[in-house]
Amino acid sequence: MTKPLDVARIRRDFPILQRTVRDDRPLVYLDSAATSQKPFQVIDAESDYYRSCNAAVHRGAHQLAEEATDAYEGARAKIAGFVHGRPEDLVFTKNATESLNLVAYAFSNGAAKAQHGDDAIDPRFVIGPGDSIVVTQMEHHANLVPWQEVCAKTGATLRWIGVDDDGRLDLRDLSTIIDESTKVVSVVHQSNLLGTINPVSELMAHARAVGALGIVDACQSIPHMPVDVNELGADLVAWSGHKMLGPTGIGMLWGRPEVLEAMPPFITGGSMIETVFMDHSTYAAPPKRFEAGTPMVAQAVGVAAAVDYLDALGMDAVEAHEHVLTGYALEQLRNVPGVRIIGPQDDHARGSAVSFVVDGLHPHDVGQFLDDHGVAVRVGHHCAWPTCRRFDVPATTRLSTYIYNDTSDIDVAVDGIRAAQKFFGV
Amino acid sequence: MNVESLYQEIILDHYKNPRGKHPLAEAEGESYQVNPTCGDEVTVQVARDRDGHLHVGYEGQGCSISQASASVMAEMVEGMDVSTADAVRHAFVELMHSKGAVEPDEEVLGDGVAFVGVAKYPARIKCALLPWMALQDAQVKAGIGTEDQGEAR
Numbered sequence: 001m002t003k004p005l006d007v008a009r010i011r012r013d014f015p016i017l018q019r020t021v022r023d024d025r026p027l028v029y030l031d032s033a034a035t036s037q038k039p040f041q042v043i044d045a046e047s048d049y050y051r052s053c054n055a056a057v058h059r060g061a062h063q064l065a066e067e068a069t070d071a072y073e074g075a076r077a078k079i080a081g082f083v084h085g086r087p088e089d090l091v092f093t094k095n096a097t098e099s100l101n102l103v104a105y106a107f108s109n110g111a112a113k114a115q116h117g118d119d120a121i122d123p124r125f126v127i128g129p130g131d132s133i134v135v136t137q138m139e140h141h142a143n144l145v146p147w148q149e150v151c152a153k154t155g156a157t158l159r160w161i162g163v164d165d166d167g168r169l170d171l172r173d174l175s176t177i178i179d180e181s182t183k184v185v186s187v188v189h190q191s192n193l194l195g196t197i198n199p200v201s202e203l204m205a206h207a208r209a210v211g212a213l214g215i216v217d218a219c220q221s222i223p224h225m226p227v228d229v230n231e232l233g234a235d236l237v238a239w240s241g242h243k244m245l246g247p248t249g250i251g252m253l254w255g256r257p258e259v260l261e262a263m264p265p266f267i268t269g270g271s272m273i274e275t276v277f278m279d280h281s282t283y284a285a286p287p288k289r290f291e292a293g294t295p296m297v298a299q300a301v302g303v304a305a306a307v308d309y310l311d312a313l314g315m316d317a318v319e320a321h322e323h324v325l326t327g328y329a330l331e332q333l334r335n336v337p338g339v340r341i342i343g344p345q346d347d348h349a350r351g352s353a354v355s356f357v358v359d360g361l362h363p364h365d366v367g368q369f370l371d372d373h374g375v376a377v378r379v380g381h382h383c384a385w386p387t388c389r390r391f392d393v394p395a396t397t398r399l400s401t402y403i404y405n406d407t408s409d410i411d412v413a414v415d416g417i418r419a420a421q422k423f424f425g426v
Numbered sequence: 427m428n429v430e431s432l433y434q435e436i437i438l439d440h441y442k443n444p445r446g447k448h449p450l451a452e453a454e455g456e457s458y459q460v461n462p463t464c465g466d467e468v469t470v471q472v473a474r475d476r477d478g479h480l481h482v483g484y485e486g487q488g489c490s491i492s493q494a495s496a497s498v499m500a501e502m503v504e505g506m507d508v509s510t511a512d513a514v515r516h517a518f519v520e521l522m523h524s525k526g527a528v529e530p531d532e533e534v535l536g537d538g539v540a541f542v543g544v545a546k547y548p549a550r551i552k553c554a555l556l557p558w559m560a561l562q563d564a565q566v567k568a569g570i571g572t573e574d575q576g577e578a579r
Contacts, residue, residue, distance in 0.1 A: 022428075023428065362488060362489035362490060363464070363489075364464050364466070364488070364489035364490075364491070364550075364553065365433075365489050365490050365491075368429060368432065368433075368547070368550070369429055371429075372428060372429035379464060380463050380464040380465060381464070381465050385465070388465065394464075394465040394466075394467070394487055394488065395464050395465040423429075423433070424438070424490075
């Protein structure tokens with residue numbers, strides 16, 4: 001049995017939720033899919049790290065360096081455990097976009113090195129003309145543009161799985177999209193624009209069956225539901241810290257050990273080497289191979305505190321709470337004439353990011369009116385412009401909830417939408 | 427500061443009843459500008475007649491601020507001599523970057539004064555400037571004026 005979230009108690013942990021906006025209106029924060037707010041436990045953990053044991057990690061022969069290293073590696077273990085992974089399989093990056101670029105560059109770097117006679121490159125990372133990379137039509141730009149770049153650099157072909165009118169993946173022609181030519185299948189777990197939760201295990205199984213590497217963008221899933229990276233069946237999983245109550249400036253990449261071991265490095269320099277000579281270098285084992293330069297220690301400590309916070313609530317309870325809010329938001333929005341939901345119309349296999357358009361009103365104007373009511377939402381194409389085009393809308397308004405929201409927040413938003421309709425006479 | 431100060435009647439009127447929203451028959455220069463954060467789009471076309479007067483047409487889609495701004499712009503600068511049109515654009519750009527500290531001159535800006543509230547909403551300034559940036563760029567492409575003018579940042 002999961003214990004329901006006590007939203008009133010949770011809200012007391014978030015200092016920012018106590019403030020007002022725009023002429024003393026209480027803040028109604030419905031933009032957690034963009035970034036979540038932070039509880040004082042996370043803010044304090046980061047601050048305490050700087051107050052008590054800040055030092056350069058993995059070097060220095062002093063006590064502070066030891067403590068800082070323990071804090072950093074302890075955070076790695078905790079965060080890896082949160083997704084049922086091992087610490088040595090978890091790489092820290094600056095954000096999820098960098099995590100995905102790290103993977104994409106492994107392919108273009110692998111191809112370039114192989115072309116210049118480096119036969120030590122694992123053939124899975126050697127990509128070229130005749131090979132294909134598969135994504136979906138609902139990717140965030142961060143899981144689309146890097147692959148376009150890989151294709152432009154290597155001659156590989158980009159393919160994508162389409163989206164149907166209900167915002168679900170169209171899996172009918174899957175065997176012609178993922179085939180023997182496919183070397184990469186990189187898909188989003190939960191769409192940041194549509195809210196759709198995709199059957200990633202199934203897609204990863206298809207990738208495995210043709211010998212392709214499987215990658216999952218889990219930015220919108222790991223903060224909101226229990227995720228076991230092993231069950232996903234992926235080779236690599238990317239997500240960010242700031243959407244799961246943690247600080248900005250840190251992303252994660254989990255990989256199967258055997259895949260990380262075979263992957264060429266992305267950013268090179270200090271800390272990621274084994275030996276360095278004037279004409280060549282050898283590289284450290286993962287995860288250090290992928291963590292060049294001074295790492296983001298305080299941020300890792302902050303994410304670990306976020307994990308503690310979420311673990312105390314229980315991810316099953318978080319998921320159940322958001323499921324209720326999602327159903328409520330869909331129902332309330334459906335009751336407003338002129339509002340059209342972009343994405344799955346029901347709450348089955350659906351996350352709490354709910355995009356919509358209002359007839360006769362541009363999303364920017366809707367967002368402005370909601371802001372006037374103290375409601376923070378995201379407007380625009382949500383870094384998923386091709387997904388907007390698929391639904392023939394220039395942009396959407398998106399509300400997205402988290403552990404500190406309740407149904408009254410959605411009521412305020414819906415009131416704001418009605419006020420905007422009245423004001424503009426639509 | 428409230429939302430009514432942003433959406434003045436003039437803005438709503440231009441949004442609902444756009445002026446000058448049509449392509450130009452014989453455009454000498456054209457510029458397509460897009461606001462990548464929200465997807466507002468506008469294409470402005472310009473031409474200059476024998477008497478040195480500017481002619482403007484546009485197409486676009488987007489929020490009320492960007493589209494009303496395009497309409498106000500097209501209505502105001504249509505038929506103006508080029509140096510006057512450039513001065514109007516300069517004044518509008520200055521107003522948008524004023525953070526609300528500049529009292530707009532209705533003599534120069536006409537309906538453009540209605541955008542004074544936009545300057546207090548940083549996220550919307552780019553919406554209001556979009557068509558004016560397109561106008562400037564189209565003029566540059568056509569070789570029509572725009573020397574020593576403020577850049578639409």
